[in-house]
Amino acid sequence: MNLDSKLQTLIAEFFNKDIADINIDSSKDNIEEWDSLEHIKLVLEIEENYSVKFSLDVIPNLTSVQAIQEELNKIIL
Amino acid sequence: MKIAFLTSYNSDLFKKKFEQFLSQTYSNCEIFWNSYGLHEQSVFNNTGPLYKFEPDIIIVHFEIEWLFGDFFYDPLSLSDLDRNNKIEETKSKLNLLINVLVDKFPKTKIVFENFIQRSLLKLGTLDANINFGINEIISVLNNHLFQLKKQFGERLIIHNYADLVLTHGRINFFDKRLYRLAKNSFAASFYTTLFEHYSEIINILSSPRKKCIVVDLDNTLWGGVIGQDGFDKIELGGFGSGEAYVQFQKALLNFYRKGIFVAVCSKNNYDDALEVIEKHPDMILQKQFFSSLKINWIDKATNIKSIAKDLNIGTDSIVFLDDNPAECELVKQQMPEVEVVNLTGDPDNYIKQLLSLNSLKTVIITEEDLSRNIMHSDDEKRKDFSQSFTNLNDYYKSLDMQGYVFVNDQSQTSRIAQLTQKTNQFNLTTKRYSVEDIRKFMSDNLHRVYSLKLTDKFGDNGIVLIAIVNIKKEEWFIDTFLMSCRVIGRQAETALLNEIISDALKENISILKGEFIRSKKNAPAEEFYKNHDFKLINDNIWELRLPQNLFNHYITINRD
Secondary structure (H helix, E strand, O other), X not given: OOOOHHHHHHHHHHOOOOHHHOOOOOEOOOOOOOXXXXXXXXXXXXXXXXXXXXXXXXXXXXXXXXXXXXXXXXXXX | OEEEEEEOOOHHHOHHHXXXXXXXXXXXXXXXXXXXXXXXXXXXXXXXXXHHHOOOEEEEEOOHHHHHHHXXXXXXXOOHHHHHHXXXXXXXXXXXXXXXXXXXXXXXXXXXXXXXXXXXXXXXXXXXXXXXXXXXXXXXXXXXXXXXXXXXXXXXXXXXXXXXXXXXXXXXXXXXXXXXXXXXXXXXXXXXXXXXXXXXXXXXXXXXXXXXXXXXXXXXXXXXXXXXXXXXXXXXXXXXXXXXXXXXXXXXXXXXXXXXXXXXXXXXXXXXXHXXXXXXXXXXXXXXXEEEEEEEOOOHHHHHHHHHHHHOOOHHHEXXXXXXXXXXXXXXXXXXXXXXXXXXXXXXXXXXXXXXOHHHOOOOOOHHHHHHHHHHHHHHXXXXXXXXXXXXXXXHHHHOEEEEEEEOOHHHHHHHHHHHHHOOOEEOOOOOOOHHHHHHHHHOOOEEEXXXXXXXXXXXXXXXXXXXXXXXXXXXXXXXXXXXXXXXXXXXXXXXXXXXXXXXXHOOOXXXXXXXXXXOOOHHHOOHHHHOOOEEOOOOEEEEEOOXXXXXXXXXXXXX
């Protein structure tokens, strides 16, 4: 799956990392700062930047870059 | 400055953002938030983090859902009678919380956000049609907050959160997902609005208030240009824009009633403009409402300086409103201390711009504020009157001045504290005190708080002089001596000093000391001790050996 560079940049900036450090395999498991509170903040950031709203049951599953990209593809395409 | 938030919601989600937001305006702000769920405990745990933090301001934001618990979601679980009891129970809870805060934080300003009505209740329309529906209970509780306000006076400030939500839109302010996931029900799009709301009250409680609004005339108080369009063509009254200009004037009048000076600074021929002010039937702001009129062709910065001089206020307590961006720019450049507002759009937007200025908002209005403008017009009469005398003493005598001296009068604490906060010019030490400080001075047996009310043939000036004297066994030390600029040059300072001296004599005190602490603005008070025979004993300290004859003045003193 392709990682949208806008999403990559957004996540890198959010966690204060180099863009190169963020790839499709980045997730809650390998980014230390990605805890449950930051998770909600990240989701809000993505919602604002993509003008989308994720539903309540989806938000807890968006804990990897891949999951976020998949969900965005579903909504936007 | 230290600000504590007690919130029933989880603040983790936005507290960093809020702190960033606030740091744009306040560089020196420490913020405390209770850990989620510990808001009530924070109030009662007097060894806990809130107490250790020693806040200057506490903002209490409790949501109605927390106060009501499960009942909020299952209102019919209770009988009519029990729902009524719920009101009493919740009132008692509020009483206890507020009592403890006021009591345990005597130097802290306590702000309480009121409660919003809810539209999405389980009962819908039925809610308004049963005995004690939830919205009725919320109304009763909001009214109860007003009662608590009356009880606690300045110690408790009610902040209108309900109105904020209403203005923003009840449908748009919350995001249920965030409540479910993070126990914070605010929509992200509401954050800025909420942050501004919190920031507003912090500003009101921590920055000095403006004292005077200076307005332009053409395209500001009326539509059009009087010098070009003429008396009959300007827009004022009727309907459309003309009506909106009338409303803008009423908004200004409202500030006048609260004790804010309104002055005119306009480039015009004096007679043209004055004709409108005096004769236009729809002119709300008649001549007597303006504390100063500068209608001429001199540049506006110079005019604003002379308005400040007329009113005995600093130029930093002026707000300047003008529709012309060039005039605004000039004043901004030459007088960065003046708050400049470039009025844009239609006059309804002017009203919005005016009412959104935080520096003009207040949470306290004193008797003094209410009568300031009335007293100011008395002042104008006094000035005219003084010009008809050639001898100053004859003038003083003819004023029939009466001074009423009070010592430790508890009913005056707020006015006294206000004077220490606001008086810059005739103020020997410029020490700022809170209401709590004043109350303490009055009751600690180590100080005497003197106040003097001055009346004359033109009216009542109110409490205009304050002295706080530290009374030791061997000597008395004047900690604070100040006089409202309104009565400078009336010898009232001599009258009050005499009272202190004669009290000291009665108690066989042999030394009276005082201090002069120079500030940027207190030059008018510089010679006070020298003129009253005090000797300078070191850098700032002046001393008067007693006994000492009293000084002459023309004020008749009344004292219980």
